[in-house]
Amino acid sequence: xxxxxxxxxxxxxxxxxxxxxxxxxxxxxxxxxxxxxxxxxxxxxxxxxxxxxxxxxxxxxxxxxxxxxxxxxxxxxxxxxxxxxxxxxxxxxxxxxxxxxxxxxxxxxxxxxxxxxxxxxxxxxxxxxxxxxxxxxxxxxxxxxxxxxxxxxxxxxxxxxxxxxxxxxxxxxxxxxxxxxxxxxxxxxxxxxxxxxxxxxxxxxxxxxxxxxxxxxxxxxxxxxxxxxxxxxxxxxxxxxxxxxxxxxx
Amino acid sequence: xxxxxxxxxxxxxxxxxxxxxxxxxxxxxxxxxxxxxxxxxxxxxxxxxxxxxxxxxxxxxxxxxxxxxxxxxxxxxxxxxxxxxxxxxxxxxxxxxxxxxxxxxxxxxxxxxxxxxxxxxxxxxxxxxxxxxxxxxxxxxxxxxxxxxxxxxxxxxxxxxxxxxxxxxxxxxxxxxxxxxxxxxxxxxxxxxxxxxxxxxxxxxxxxxxxxxxxxxxxxxxxxxxxxxxxxxxxxxxxxxxxxxxxxxxxxxxxxxxxxxxxxxxxxxxxxxxxxxxxxxxxxxxxxxxxxxxxxxxxxxxxxxxxxxxxx
Numbered sequence: 251x252x253x254x255x256x257x258x259x260x261x262x263x264x265x266x267x268x269x270x271x272x273x274x275x276x277x278x279x280x281x282x283x284x285x286x287x288x289x290x291x292x293x294x295x296x297x298x299x300x301x302x303x304x305x306x307x308x309x310x311x312x313x314x315x316x317x318x319x320x321x322x323x324x325x326x327x328x329x330x331x332x333x334x335x336x337x338x339x340x341x342x343x344x345x346x347x348x349x350x351x352x353x354x355x356x357x358x359x360x361x362x363x364x365x366x367x368x369x370x371x372x373x374x375x376x377x378x379x380x381x382x383x384x385x386x387x388x389x390x391x392x393x394x395x396x397x398x399x400x401x402x403x404x405x406x407x408x409x410x411x412x413x414x415x416x417x418x419x420x421x422x423x424x425x426x427x428x429x430x431x432x433x434x435x436x437x438x439x440x441x442x443x444x445x446x447x448x449x450x451x452x453x454x455x456x457x458x459x460x461x462x463x464x465x466x467x468x469x470x471x472x473x474x475x476x477x478x479x480x481x482x483x484x485x486x487x488x489x490x491x492x493x494x495x496x497x498x499x500x
Numbered sequence: 501x502x503x504x505x506x507x508x509x510x511x512x513x514x515x516x517x518x519x520x521x522x523x524x525x526x527x528x529x530x531x532x533x534x535x536x537x538x539x540x541x542x543x544x545x546x547x548x549x550x551x552x553x554x555x556x557x558x559x560x561x562x563x564x565x566x567x568x569x570x571x572x573x574x575x576x577x578x579x580x581x582x583x584x585x586x587x588x589x590x591x592x593x594x595x596x597x598x599x600x601x602x603x604x605x606x607x608x609x610x611x612x613x614x615x616x617x618x619x620x621x622x623x624x625x626x627x628x629x630x631x632x633x634x635x636x637x638x639x640x641x642x643x644x645x646x647x648x649x650x651x652x653x654x655x656x657x658x659x660x661x662x663x664x665x666x667x668x669x670x671x672x673x674x675x676x677x678x679x680x681x682x683x684x685x686x687x688x689x690x691x692x693x694x695x696x697x698x699x700x701x702x703x704x705x706x707x708x709x710x711x712x713x714x715x716x717x718x719x720x721x722x723x724x725x726x727x728x729x730x731x732x733x734x735x736x737x738x739x740x741x742x743x744x745x746x747x748x749x750x751x752x753x754x755x756x757x758x759x760x761x762x763x764x765x766x767x768x769x770x771x772x773x774x775x776x777x778x779x780x781x782x783x784x785x786x787x788x789x790x791x792x793x794x795x796x797x798x799x800x801x802x803x804x805x806x807x808x809x810x811x812x
Binding site (some may be wrong): 251253255259263266329330331333334335336337338339340341360498 | 561563582592594609664721
């Protein structure tokens with residue numbers, strides 16, 4: 251299947267992006283500096299370290315994902331490289347999905363490396379091997395997959411610049427969904443409250459930072475539920491994206 | 501049984517909506533065209549005529565308002581039809597950090613070619629287009645002409661039965677243009693069909709068996725290249741001892757200029773014999789008969805100009 255060809259090609263392309271290494275470096279330096287923050291109280295250092303580190307991972311992977319996703323399809327259309335591809339016996343959905351999976355492969359690699367770095371730093375500073383951190387990273391990956399699928403859908407219509415703002419806006423609304431729903435229900439914008447409540451995903455569900463930080467066990471069943479939640483929205487956005495991409499004039 | 505056309509276009513119409521007010525622009529208007537197999541077919545027209553839109557429609561890059569397009573009898577949007585097609589876009593673009601070998605390997609994968617086949621074909625094609633020395637050089641170092649050569653190379657990676665070339669000689673120096681012409685003619689000799697869109701009418705005249713001229717999205721003329729040019733070819737006849745009555749008779753027919761006992765006529769092939777008989781009947785003397793070599797450029801300008809003046 252050609253999905254694999256496009257996935258690996260996109261993966262190799264994204265590894266060349268300087269923005270990826272810039273975000274990675276900043277994240278690494280911040281994680282490295284976190285145990286040295288002088289306001290840390292004795293006894294809660296490791297808790298706060300894990301919470302803050304996972305927060306930094308979340309932010310960096312989301313920004314990485316959005317910045318890599320916004321231009322995948324528009325750039326190919328604008329530069330006309332898409333003509334060389336779609337003139338071949340290639341189904342548009344293979345190209346679309348391959349691009350998406352290529353970005354996700356890069357995010358997965360980045361997540362794995364950062365997760366390992368957090369565990370290593372935790373060991374070096376607190377003499378603790380805490381592989382539960384990977385559960386937090388996995389939840390962030392599920393969230394990233396969902397957000398990137400939304401960004402891919404929007405990239406069919408919007409310019410990369412507009413899409414960056416829409417992607418970040420989607421991320422913020424998703425994290426403040428319960429508060430926003432409550433606020434809207436008591437305001438003159440009551441009518442759009444059901445849209446926020448029932449249609450938009452609750453991205454805060456993927457936030458396991460505090461839970462992992464306080465060593466609360468995260469059951470595999472819960473992670474699987476998160477996976478299904480992410481998968482349902484991801485498939486929905488990707489399917490919409492495919493439908494519109496099939497009809498798009500390039 | 502008659503061979504099916506390489507490309508069959510029936511009643512193709514495409515309208516673009518543009519701007520904030522969504523103004524409609526009809527890029528192609530009820531175009532019907534047949535490209536026979538095994539020929540070189542030129543698609544000509546001024547800028548904005550609808551040539552690129554037609555090519556995009558053939559390749560399924562755009563949604564059409566109406567029309568039916570088939571490639572070797574298969575719907576143009578089917579994956580199967582694209583197996584037979586190689587496309588060179590105008591000003592081909594590639595990821596500039598890649599090398600020609602990597603580019604051809606990637607495109608070979610899109611045809612599901614085995615690795616050994618991809619490698620062999622890439623070597624042969626790069627040799628054919630004169631890029632074998634640069635196989636491992638990143639494209640960022642390439643000139644426009646070299647990228648154009650790579651463009652034709654990627655179009656041929658699947659050994660296609662149908663080559664669609666949009667401005668194939670664009671960016672090429674004279675030697676490059678000759679090489680491109682030789683590639684096209686060698687492909688034709690191998691039984692392939694070539695559809696090319698070009699502004700270089702002298703090249704088109706040399707290599708195209710058939711042409712179609714479109715303007716404002718409509719078909720203006722189509723047929724065998726030489727036949728179309730010859731049909732419109734004229735002959736200049738210089739006469740002496742022309743009587744005043746003959747001047748009057750010749751005026752509505754073909755008189756280019758006439759003064760005193762001399763006259764010069766410009767006659768098309770169809771009317772030639774009739775005019776000569778008339779001239780001899782009147783006793784005038786034919787001093788010279790000079791066929792006017794008509795070029796494709798002349799035919800093209802007359803066709804476009806004629807349609808514009810008809811429209812006015």
